[in-house]
Each structure stands twice: as C-alpha cells, then as structure tokens.
Amino acid sequence: MTDVLAITDHRRGDLRDVSYEIITAGRELADETGGDLHLAVISGTVDDFADKLNRDGVDTIHTVSHGEEFNHDVYTQAITQLYDELAPQYVLTPNSVNGLDYAPAVANQLDLPVVTDTIDLETDGETLIATREMYGGKVETTNELEGDAVVTIRSAEWPQAEGTGDASIEAFDADIDEDAIGSTVSGFEEVGGGDVDISEAELLVSIGRGIEEEENLDLIRDLADALGATLSSSRPIVDNGWLPKNRQVGQSGKVVTPDVYIAIGISGAVQHVAGMKGSDTIVAINTDPNAPIMDIADYAIVDDLFDVVPELIEEFQ
Amino acid sequence: MKILVTVKEVATVEDEFEIEGTEIADQYLGADLNEWDDYAIEEAVQLQEDGIADEVVTVTIGPEDCEQTIRQALAKGADRAVRVWDDSLEGVDLLDVNAKTEILSAVIEEEDPDLVLTGVQAGDDSFAATGVSVAENLGFQWGAVVNHLEHDLDDGVASVRRELEGGVEELTDLELPAVLTIQTGINEPRYASLRGIRQAQRKELDVKALADIGVDESTIESELTMTAMYEPESESDATFWEGSAEETASELGELLRDKGVAQ
Ligand SMILES: Cc1cc2nc3c(=O)[nH]c(=O)nc-3n(C[C@H](O)[C@H](O)[C@H](O)COP(=O)(O)OP(=O)(O)OC[C@H]3O[C@@H](n4cnc5c(N)ncnc54)[C@H](O)[C@@H]3O)c2cc1C
Numbered sequence A: 001m002t003d004v005l006a007i008t009d010h011r012r013g014d015l016r017d018v019s020y021e022i023i024t025a026g027r028e029l030a031d032e033t034g035g036d037l038h039l040a041v042i043s044g045t046v047d048d049f050a051d052k053l054n055r056d057g058v059d060t061i062h063t064v065s066h067g068e069e070f071n072h073d074v075y076t077q078a079i080t081q082l083y084d085e086l087a088p089q090y091v092l093t094p095n096s097v098n099g100l101d102y103a104p105a106v107a108n109q110l111d112l113p114v115v116t117d118t119i120d121l122e123t124d125g126e127t128l129i130a131t132r133e134m135y136g137g138k139v140e141t142t143n144e145l146e147g148d149a150v151v152t153i154r155s156a157e158w159p160q161a162e163g164t165g166d167a168s169i170e171a172f173d174a175d176i177d178e179d180a181i182g183s184t185v186s187g188f189e190e191v192g193g194g195d196v197d198i199s200e201a202e203l204l205v206s207i208g209r210g211i212e213e214e215e216n217l218d219l220i221r222d223l224a225d226a227l228g229a230t231l232s233s234s235r236p237i238v239d240n241g242w243l244p245k246n247r248q249v250g251q252s253g254k255v256v257t258p259d260v261y262i263a264i265g266i267s268g269a270v271q272h273v274a275g276m277k278g279s280d281t282i283v284a285i286n287t288d289p290n291a292p293i294m295d296i297a298d299y300a301i302v303d304d305l306f307d308v309v310p311e312l313i314e315e316f317q
Numbered sequence B: 001m002k003i004l005v006t007v008k009e010v011a012t013v014e015d016e017f018e019i020e021g022t023e024i025a026d027q028y029l030g031a032d033l034n035e036w037d038d039y040a041i042e043e044a045v046q047l048q049e050d051g052i053a054d055e056v057v058t059v060t061i062g063p064e065d066c067e068q069t070i071r072q073a074l075a076k077g078a079d080r081a082v083r084v085w086d087d088s089l090e091g092v093d094l095l096d097v098n099a100k101t102e103i104l105s106a107v108i109e110e111e112d113p114d115l116v117l118t119g120v121q122a123g124d125d126s127f128a129a130t131g132v133s134v135a136e137n138l139g140f141q142w143g144a145v146v147n148h149l150e151h152d153l154d155d156g157v158a159s160v161r162r163e164l165e166g167g168v169e170e171l172t173d174l175e176l177p178a179v180l181t182i183q184t185g186i187n188e189p190r191y192a193s194l195r196g197i198r199q200a201q202r203k204e205l206d207v208k209a210l211a212d213i214g215v216d217e218s219t220i221e222s223e224l225t226m227t228a229m230y231e232p233e234s235e236s237d238a239t240f241w242e243g244s245a246e247e248t249a250s251e252l253g254e255l256l257r258d259k260g261v262a263q
Helices: A018-033 A046-053 A072-086 A099-110 A214-227 A235-239 A270-276 A305-316 B035-049 B064-075 B097-111 B130-138 B194-202 B245-258
Strands: A004-007 A037-042 A060-064 A090-094 A114-123 A127-134 A139-146 A149-153 A168-171 A183-190 A203-207 A230-233 A260-264 A281-285 A299-301 B002-006 B009-013 B029-033 B055-061 B080-084 B115-119 B141-149 B157-163 B168-175 B178-182 B205-208 B225-230 B239-241
Touching: A004 A018, A004 A072, A018 A037, A018 A046, A018 A090, A018 A114, A018 A149, A037 A046, A037 A072, A046 A060, A046 A168, A060 A072, A072 A099, A090 A099, A099 A114, A099 A149, A099 B097, A099 B130, A099 B141, A114 A139, A114 B097, A127 A149, A183 B141, A203 A214, A214 A230, A214 A305, A230 A235, A260 B245, A281 A305, A281 B245, A299 B245, A305 B245, B002 B035, B002 B097, B009 B064, B029 B035, B029 B064, B035 B055, B035 B115, B035 B178, B055 B064, B055 B097, B064 B080, B064 B194, B064 B205, B080 B097, B097 B130, B115 B130, B130 B141, B130 B178, B141 B168, B157 B178, B168 B178, B239 B245
Parallel strands: A004 A037, A004 A090, A037 A060, A060 A168, A090 A149, A114 A149, A203 A230, A203 A260, A260 A281, A281 A299, A299 B239, B002 B055, B002 B115, B055 B080, B080 B205, B115 B178, B141 B178
Antiparallel strands: A114 A127, A127 A139, A139 B225, A183 B168, B009 B029, B141 B157, B157 B168
C-alpha cells in the first residue's frame, strides 16, 4: 500500500495542463513511498489521452471508457473502484472545479481524509505533510495526516512531466451503476464575449476591491483614458455588476499577457494571478506591502490608490 | 420546499499581523460572514420570495461569539437558525472536512431539507470540500461551484450552471435533494434592512451540543493536524518605489513611457 493513484483532467477533447503536473506531483510522492504511480483517465477519448499521458515516471495508465465528458457520479464510482482494486496510499486529483466536484465525494465514500489545494507535499511513507495556504494567501500552513488520503493539488505548482514513458496502458472495466447517476451535463457555454478583448491589450489598468465604491470607478476610467489603456478587473468588481464579465482577469475569467499590467487595489489571490502572471511587466499599487500580488510584481507602490491615481492621471493629461 | 444554508463566520486578518504557534494572534483578527455564504443566503431568500421555498434555515458550527454573524443571515431573510457547538470543539485549530461533514449531516438529517446551499469555500481555511462531502455522505446529489440556478426546480430537478475555468460554464441537471456550493456573482446579496435587523432579534436561534444531534465526540476528531503556520517567504524581487504619491506616480509614468505603452 505504497502506490499513488493520480486522476487526470480533460475538457472538450483536450487534456488540461494540470494532468501533466499531477504526474510530477504523483511521481515525487511515489518515490517517497517507494511505490508505483498509477494514472487514471476517465471518459472521453481515453486511448488517445493515454498515449499523450505516457510520459516519464508513469508506471500504469488505467483508462475508463464511459461517456464523453466529465460526470461526477461516473468519476466517483470509477475512482472508488480503482482504489479498491489498486489499494493505493494516496489518491491525487487536480484542485480544479471538476476535481472539487468529485474528490470530497470519493474521500467520503472511502472514509478517507481529504486535503485540498495543496502547494507542496512530502511523505515518509506514513505521515503526509501537506502545505496549503489560508486567508487568501496571507499565511501558509503545514498539515499532517496519517495513512491513506485524498489530496487535491493546485495547478501550476508542479512542473509538467515531459519525455516519453513506457507505462503499461490498461483498460479498467469499471462497473458504472447508471441508476446511481443523478446528474446530467447538458452542454457548455462560453461567457464573457463582448465589446473589448482584454487579452489583446498592451497596457491593462486593472482594478480590484480596493476601489470600494462603484462611483470611484470613474477615477480608474479617467486613468485608462489618460494612458490609452484598457480597463480590466478582479472578480469582485464583476460580481458587483460594476464591469461586464469580459473584463474579468483570472482563473474563471480571461488570461491576459499585456506588456504592462497595473494591478490597483488587487490582493493577488491565486485565482486572479492565474490570469495575469504571464504579463511582461507587473506593477502593483496597494496599501498592503505584504499582499500576495507583491510576490509577482516587478514594481510596487505601497500607497493609497486614491492618492496615487490622481497624480498619475495628471502626469498624462 | 425547505432550504438549508450553511453559514460560517470566518476570521479576517489585518494587513500587518503576528503569528503565535499555529494561529494568528487574536488582536489582528476580525470576524465576518463568509463571502460565499452571503451569496448562498441570498439565493435561498430569493427562492423564498419567488414562492418556491417555504422555509429557509441556516446552520452554523461555531461558538456563541458568532451569533452576531448568524443574526446577519436572519436579518437578510432566513427564518431561523441552528448553531452547533460543544466544549470538545473549543481548542481545535482546524476542524477538517470529515468533522464538519459529520456535524452538518446530522443537522441536515434532522431538518430534512430539499435543497442545501453552501458557499463554494470559506475565506479563511479555503477547503472548498465540505458541501460535496456532505452530499455524498447523505446520498444527496450535488453541484460544485454553481453560479446560476433556475428557480423553477421543476419535477424535483435543479438546473444549474457550474462555472469552470477559463470563462466556460457547464449546464447540468441535478436530482433533488441536492447540495449546491454557491459561487460569488450568482446574485447580488442584499444589505440587511433596519427592519430586518430588528426582526432578526426575535427569530429562533437554536443551540445544540454534539450529543443533541447524536454525534459522538470521537467521530469528529480531525484527521488533519496543523503543525505550522508562517508567512510565506516573500519571493518578491519587486522594485518598491518610495516617496510621495507625486514621486511614485512619476516613477510609474516614466516606466510606462520607457516601455512605449503610454505617451
Ligand atoms: C472557484 C473560484 C474562482 C475564482 N475566479 C477568480 C477570477 O477569475 N478572477 C479573480 O480576480 N478572482 C477570482 N476568484 C476570487 C479570488 O479568490 C479573490 O476573492 C479575488 O481575486 C479578490 O479580489 P481583489 O484582489 O480585488 O479583492 P481583495 O482580495 O479584497 O483585495 C483588495 C486589495 O486592495 C487593497 N486596498 C484596499 N484599499 C486600498 C486603497 N485605498 N489603495 C490601494 N490598495 C487598497 C487591499 O490591501 C487588498 O490587497 C475566484 C474564487 C474562486 C473560489
């Protein structure tokens, strides 16, 4: 009972990056436990996926052919059956929106502890030490647990596995109880189209909750006008209905890669950073010198945006 | 139908703080209604206003201190509240997902709702797992990260949208009873009106110990132990511009001109 079972993620015919990252995380753990790394790929074109997933470090890939797209009932049933068959020590899943839709259910069904959104993992074969964040990234914690566990990993924390592996690919004949499937996915929809494509902009002035009131947004509009920049924002601004969805930067919004990204009153939560870390130059304006955004900023102004922004507007008028 | 909403009071942390052991020192902590739960409450209250729900009950795991936060939910329109607390939970740093699942499941079984709404995650520990875990435990259906719910709930089916990554939404039908974890942006949470706040004082807030809901202390022992808390080592190699707002703004202006992105 030293093996690791890692579950991969795909959507609409494509494997998602975290599927290659979880190979790296899983291999590291399996090296520490002295076991094998098993991958599972469930639903969709599993044979094609398995070929792509056959990278260095993978021992066995289990394919579960059932349906096209993600269904949490199918995943939960398939993974619990794989667990019963393989008896791994750890079940690793992506901390993706879909991972969070089945990992806690798998843990509950198998009566295992679940630890989510981990950014580092270590084990001596008995005790797992999981590092995660709390309070929106203000602190990190280490957490220990004994024995088997279900663990979800944050995306982009482990490098993607490369190379060509020599894993054996095995079809797993999961016994899916159709009657137990109480959810049906009926389709997908892209959201956030509209007037502007923020992913095309060279200069983004991006505003977050630090703006406090909708009226104050005029100040940021004035700045964007003065600089000839495009206006974007963090999620709360869109949730409040102050800007349309197509302006949201982040995990559930748009990925942007401007020459310069000015983050104003944005703390830099992981889901926001996922959308803007590829910007060429990042400037943060924030009253909190320890805000997580500072970790990825190239330049920072620790000051009140209501003092700095008017000065900046004046410079360019 | 009856809706149950899980409500958590989360700790908020000041910009500057100190850590003592595996906790943030008390004087740097505040308390607030969990942001995601606020949206869950609003969704339930709207279902009630639409004539779909007959009753909205909130359930909270927390000490007496958090009653202020529970009253906020009542002031926004929930009908009554249940708070579970026990001396045995007092010194626990971290109540793990399984412990929360045991406690919430016991209350849900007693209340027997058709729909359970939780926040996607709690802003403090960010596990984002309790709702789905509870659903599986109770044999309910579930949907994680829901940003739209059709309010007709026809034939015992909830039609929801799940917000996936990258601006893609998944349309899913779920059989009731179900647990939905509610994402911010699904609605516009209301402020509690003065009238609501006055009424909330008179609403029922039931306090239960573990024994009252038939949960044995031993079953909620956290399997996860927090062993350290620290401020992440700053990886920042940012250039911090110092000076007055005028000076720092002018530094930024210069950078933008240098990069050729603004004139
Ligand atoms: C499943 C999921 C998906 C998500 N997807 C996204 C996403 O796509 N995009 C996204 O952005 N978020 C997303 N989030 C939300 C994310 O977790 C954060 O809640 C959000 O990014 C916080 O936005 P913020 O930085 O504007 O606000 P806060 O975190 O509240 O930060 C406000 C900042 O403003 C600063 N500030 C306050 N006043 C001033 C002032 N006067 N001058 C200067 N600075 C000031 C504060 O110091 C603070 O750092 C998602 C969350 C979940 C759970």
